[in-house]
Amino acid sequence: MPTPAPLRFGVLGAAKIARSFIAGVSTSELIEVAAVASRDLEKGKAFASELNIPNVHGSYEALLDDATIQAVYVPLPNTLHAEWVIKALDAGKHVLCEKPIAVSSEDARRMYDAARRNQVFLAEAYPYRAQEQTLALQRLLADGAIGRVQTVHACFGVTFTDPANIRLDPDRGGGALLDAGSYAMNFLRMVAGEKPTRVNALARWAESGVDLTVVANLEFASGLLGQITCSFSTAYHRHALIAGSDGILETTFLNSPPEAGPPEIHLRRGIPSSTPRETITVSGKSGFLVEAESFALAIAKGPEHWTGCTEQESVDTIAALEAIARSIRSEKWETV
Ligand SMILES: NC(=O)c1ccc[n+]([C@@H]2O[C@H](COP(=O)([O-])OP(=O)(O)OC[C@H]3O[C@@H](n4cnc5c(N)ncnc54)[C@H](OP(=O)(O)O)[C@@H]3O)[C@@H](O)[C@H]2O)c1
The missing domain is CATH 3.40.50.720 (NAD(P)-binding Rossmann-like Domain)
Structure with a gap:
């Protein structure tokens, strides 16, 4: 064609x-x-x-x-x-x-x-959704590489201090939760395949009034339990650990490949602590490029060419973030 x-x-x-x-x-x-x-x-x-x-x-x-x-x-x-x-x-x-x-x-x-x-x-x-690192991870999960997923931890932290940054302004939708937290939540929603049913969360706050650090626990109807952390006051870190009944997967769910070399996924297929850790090296291009090309192909040839976040995942991600935002104020479990 x-x-x-x-x-x-x-x-x-x-x-x-x-x-x-x-x-x-x-x-x-x-x-x-x-x-x-x-x-x-x-x-x-x-x-x-x-x-x-x-x-x-x-x-x-x-x-x-x-x-x-x-x-x-x-x-x-x-x-x-x-x-x-x-x-x-x-x-x-x-x-x-x-x-x-x-x-x-x-x-x-x-x-x-x-x-x-x-x-x-x-x-x-x-952009991380269109990366081969994420697509390969999804295939491993679908193939049952680690059995039934029991827990997922997804973390993303950076440091922002410039008061002019929109991320520190409550009137422009600032805060770590909507920013780095949206990535961690989107990752958790992708792996779970459904929205969480309820959440509880704790926060630390910036002087401007936005949330600076958030830790949230999430429960899913399938029985899966998840945790996300996000922050604007830590050294850079971004990774996720998926623990299944028969093994574990780890990823940095990057938007674009690191300068140090191609992206990797780490996999252990087995239950005992002696199970060797496999490193799977995947190809990587700019996440903006692979995402925008997938978007263009979806328009030219059909929505099946879109490899990114679906409508349901987008709506579920923001619904979960809303419930987390309620919980950090109420200090109670909140329904999603
Ligand atoms: N996917 C990712 O990894 C990623 C990374 C960074 C940011 N983002 C997202 O991208 C968006 C922009 O982030 P950014 O850091 O690029 O922001 P930014 O540099 O502050 O740019 C925002 C732009 O919005 C326009 N704007 C319109 N009304 C505004 C207002 N009231 N205050 C400030 N700017 C206003 C301005 O353009 P004009 O003045 O030219 O009109 C400004 O340049 C956010 O939603 C953020 O979450 C995503």
Whole structure:
């Protein structure tokens, strides 16, 4: 089958993460970043010139009115995702929206309803989901490599201190839970194959009022138990441990391969502590590239080409994060 014509993307906002997205997809024959919009035209022009983007719009509305744009990448502050994603979908554009899809499950449902209403494709961006590291892990789980999954721990921590960072601003959807925690929760939801039924959680807080560190316990109808931790005040760490009845799997669930070499998965097939640890080395490319190509192929050839997070996983992930946010305030078990 011939390669489809490149999907013409527009980017809403000269965001930091948009630089990584644009650099990541720059080698793709399936994607063309054709325009960027900034609330500040001069800022948008400087961004476009640096990243070789041919067209600049001085407002997000103008980009959505641009009939040459087929798809929109939304890297706005979390509190603006629902508003601009729905506007883009109503303008007939396909949308790849940065995580978290929204700040509430109600907003997430409205967004997917808008995609259905306009017959366009909406997906939440989690580049790790399109990585071979994650796809290979999913195949091992499906093949029963570690038996029945009993517990999952997923952790993601970094340090942010700049008070101007949107992540430390409660009015722009800041906090470790919606940021790093959305990755850990999405990973746990992916492995569990269902949403948790109830959660309890503890937090430490930043002076700005956002949650700085969160530890949450989660129960699933299948009997699986999970735990996620996320933080904005630790050294960088990102890994997950899946313990099954017959073995364990460990992954760093990375967006893109580490500089030190190809990504790895660690597997032990066996119950005793003497079971050898296998290292499985997998291929890796920019997660932004493999994710955006999967998105473009889903639009050109059909939704089965999308390897990322499904609508149900997106809605369940934010619903679980909402319940965790309730629990860190109530200090009680909360139903998802
Ligand atoms: N997938 C990942 O691993 C990953 C990594 C990093 C970030 N993200 C997500 O990407 C999104 C953006 O993160 P970022 O760090 O790139 O943010 P950022 O650099 O602060 O950029 C956000 C952009 O949003 C626009 N904007 C519109 N209204 C705004 C407002 N009221 N305040 C601030 N900015 C506003 C601005 O563009 P203009 O001024 O040009 O209009 C700004 O450049 C977040 O949802 C975050 O969770 C995902």
